[in-house]
Amino acid sequence: TQDALSLRSMPQVHGACRDQFSHAQTQINIELNACTDNPLILGTLEQWRVVSQAHPHGESVAMACDLLAIAMAELGAIAERRLDRLVNPLVSGLPAFLVARPGVNSGMMIAQYVAASLCAENKQLAQPAVLDNFVTSALQEDHLSLGTSAALKLQRLLGNLYQILGIEYLLAAQGLDFHEPQTLAAGTRRARDLLRQSVPGWEEDRWLAPDIASAVAILKRNAGHAPA
Numbered sequence: 001t002q003d004a005l006s007l008r009s010m011p012q013v014h015g016a017c018r019d020q021f022s023h024a025q026t027q028i029n030i031e032l033n034a035c036t037d038n039p040l041i042l043g044t045l046e047q048w049r050v051v052s053q054a055h056p057h058g059e060s061v062a063m064a065c066d067l068l069a070i071a072m073a074e075l076g077a078i079a080e081r082r083l084d085r086l087v088n089p090l091v092s093g094l095p096a097f098l099v100a101r102p103g104v105n106s107g108m109m110i111a112q113y114v115a116a117s118l119c120a121e122n123k124q125l126a127q128p129a130v131l132d133n134f135v136t137s138a139l140q141e142d143h144l145s146l147g148t149s150a151a152l153k154l155q156r157l158l159g160n161l162y163q164i165l166g167i168e169y170l171l172a173a174q175g176l177d178f179h180e181p182q183t184l185a186a187g188t189r190r191a192r193d194l195l196r197q198s199v200p201g202w203e204e205d206r207w208l209a210p211d212i213a214s215a216v217a218i219l220k221r222n223a224g225h226a227p228a
Helices: 010-032 059-087 109-125 147-177 186-196 209-221
Strands: 040-043 048-051
Touching (some): 059 109, 109 147, 186 209
């Protein structure tokens, strides 16, 4: 039988999401190097003219933020599907909720709840701001990009995404612990061991928030390169 799509399609989904980073970076760099004032004064000191235009309209950056928000929400959604499979003994072959005594301890059950809740919030945050509109300046500004709203939504969504990925990191490491002493790939072992330096394996129920925070901190410190 085939693996679930949340496992098989990681290159396709992650790659499509990554493409939006390049697009957003391009649009933001263009805007940072553009003249975004209105009106513009063109010409020389001796011969100049005033030109009215719409360069301050922030559609390019606003739309880039909206597209990136959709991509990051999708990245969180597929991660949640993977981590849900880790806590389900019917598909993982591991103890229920990744704890040695599942009848006594809740294990990682609540961690999956948190990830699902964050995904639900991200679906709302991924709604495009550019599709909304308000009229200002006595009908002169009758189409707005709402770029600030798009950027603020994106910032919050990215925070949620880090939490989801941190939870997946926690659960993946816990699952690997059950496979000891099976040999792990070098990169996989480094990632697991890096987490174990600050987060011990899960033996009995404890407060999850510090563990999630530690996992998120590791991801942020090592973003863009493999853990040393």
